[in-house]
Every structure is written in C-alpha cells, then in structure tokens.
Amino acid sequence: MIKSILLNGREISYELVRKNVKNINLRIRSDCSVYVSANARVADSVIEEFLHKKAAYIVSALDKYAEIAKYAVDKHNYVTGESFHYLGKDLRLVVTQGKNNVSSDGVYLAMSVADVCDNQQKEKLIAKWYDTQCREIFSDIISDTFPIFQKYGVTMPQLTLRNMSSRWGSCQPKRGIITLNKKLIEVPRNAVEYVVMHEFVHFLHPNHSTKFYEMLATLMPDWKARKKLLES
Numbered sequence: 263m264i265k266s267i268l269l270n271g272r273e274i275s276y277e278l279v280r281k282n283v284k285n286i287n288l289r290i291r292s293d294c295s296v297y298v299s300a301n302a303r304v305a306d307s308v309i310e311e312f313l314h315k316k317a318a319y320i321v322s323a324l325d326k327y328a329e330i331a332k333y334a335v336d337k338h339n340y341v342t343g344e345s346f347h348y349l350g351k352d353l354r355l356v357v358t359q360g361k362n363n364v365s366s367d368g369v370y371l372a373m374s375v376a377d378v379c380d381n382q383q384k385e386k387l388i389a390k391w392y393d394t395q396c397r398e399i400f401s402d403i404i405s406d407t408f409p410i411f412q413k414y415g416v417t418m419p420q421l422t423l424r425n426m427s428s429r430w431g432s433c434q435p436k437r438g439i440i441t442l443n444k445k446l447i448e449v450p451r452n453a454v455e456y457v458v459m460h461e462f463v464h465f466l467h468p469n470h471s472t473k474f475y476e477m478l479a480t481l482m483p484d485w486k487a488r489k490k491l492l493e494s
Contacts, residue, residue: 263277263278263279263280264276264277264278265277265278265306267310267313267314269313269314269317269320269321270317270318270321272321274296274313274320274321274324275296276295276296276297276298276313277295277296277297277298278298278299278300278309279297279298279299279300280299280300280301280302281299281300281301282301283299283300283301284301285300286298286299286300286304286308286309286312287299287300288312288313288316288320290320290323290324290327291327292327292330292427292428293327294324294327294328296320296324298313326493327428329493330427330428330445338385338388339381340355340357340373340381340384340385340388341355341357342355342356342357343355346371346388347448348366348371348395348447348448349399349447349448349449349450349451349454350448350449350450350451350453351368353366353368353369353370353371354369354370354371355370355371355373356370356371356372356373357373357374357375357378357384358372358373358374358375358378359374359375359376359377359378360374360375360376361374361376362374362375362376362383362387363387364387364388364390364391365391366391371388371391373387373388375387392444392447393423393444395447396423396442396444396446396447397421397423399447399451399454400421400423400442400446400447400454400458401421403451403454403455403458404418404419404421404440404458406455407455407458407459407462408462410462410481411462411465411466414465414466416462416465416466417438418438419433419438419439419440419462419465420437420438420439420440421439421440421441421442422439422440422441422442423441423442423444424441424442424443424444425443425444425445426441426443426445429443430442430443430445430446430457430492431443431446431457431458431460431461432461433461433462433464433465435464435465435468440458440461440462442454442457442458442461449491449492450491452488452491453488453489453491453492455482455488456482456485456488456489456492457492459478459481459482459485460478460485463477463478463481
C-alpha cells in the first residue's frame, strides 16, 4: 500500500506493508523509496506519529541518496570542454589524438587517444586515471593518519576501493582493511580525510558510541564541518 505524509514541509510517499513484526520498521532505500512495515494491529495514526518523530532522519537520508544518484547518472560524451569532478574542483577535458594517455595540471584534464571517436576507449582511459588517483591520494591520506593510531596498537590497514551507492567508507578492524568509495575522489581532500579518520576510529570503537565521537572530536575537532562539506 502506497501512502503519503507531510514531513518537514515535504510530501513523502512511502510503502506500508502489514506483516507479523513486533515493531514498526523503517527502511530508506538507495533509490529514494521509503519502506515501512508494521503489524496489522498498529493503527495508521501510530505509524504516522512514528514517521513524524523520524522526519529529520528520513528527509536527510532522502537528500543524501538523491545527491549520490545525481552523480551516479552523470554521463559523459568525452569531448573537449566537458567537466569532470576531482577533489572538489571541476577539471575541463581536452581531447587530442595521440598515444593513449590521461594527465591533469589541476585545471585541465588532458586526454590523448588513438581514435578520438572511440568513446569506449576514452571511458576506459578516464576510469583508469581516476582509479590511479584514488589509490595514490587515499593511500597518502591513510599514511598521514596512521601514526596517530599506531600508538594504540593499530597496524597499517590495507586499502580497498569500491563503487558504493550508500556509503563513503567502511572498515574491517579484525582483518585490517579500510574500504573507500571511489566517488570520494570527486570531493575536497579534507572531506576525504574525515572519512579516513572516521574509519580509523572504528578500529578502536566499532560502534558509533559516545566514546567513538569523543575520540573523533579530539583527533579532528572540525569533523562536523568536514562531514557537512562531504554531504553537501
């Protein structure tokens, strides 16, 4: 059953499923759909009251997924003049014919390609360049952050890269792995530093407990501003 509700001045549609569950359950999907499940005995008014209490979270999550989706569907024709996001800036693409290569001076993204009409090859070249930048820059940030945690017995973690739809990063403390979203290469470096610090703190405090946030605030006093920059 599809229903709608006004939350923080926005009309939100949600799917309500009646099933044999104890509590009212809420799920915000990455496609910006809202799913609610509740027992048949729970009145609609109770469900609406629950959603009103969760209004800030729902609106924030929908905005976050909408922002991610905006970049996910960003299509390119790989022609001179197009913009590519990189560390909070827009690089202007310049395509020339020549040996396959991509480089940047911080203003322009220069691509030489054997066949300037081969969009598949151009896409591969850009993707390879971005992957290289991710590996180099993220590894550099991890190396800069690691000494802070070395004294706590944390070993240098292994970096893995992934395309993720709903997370900027994750970690596996027992395996010594930090995974970062490749899309982070598009945001300012200090926002990437926040994500790396966030994951490092999880090596000592796996949950988002009070101690987790206390340590994060001690090590990165401006983490809220960096997080806001990341989300905006």
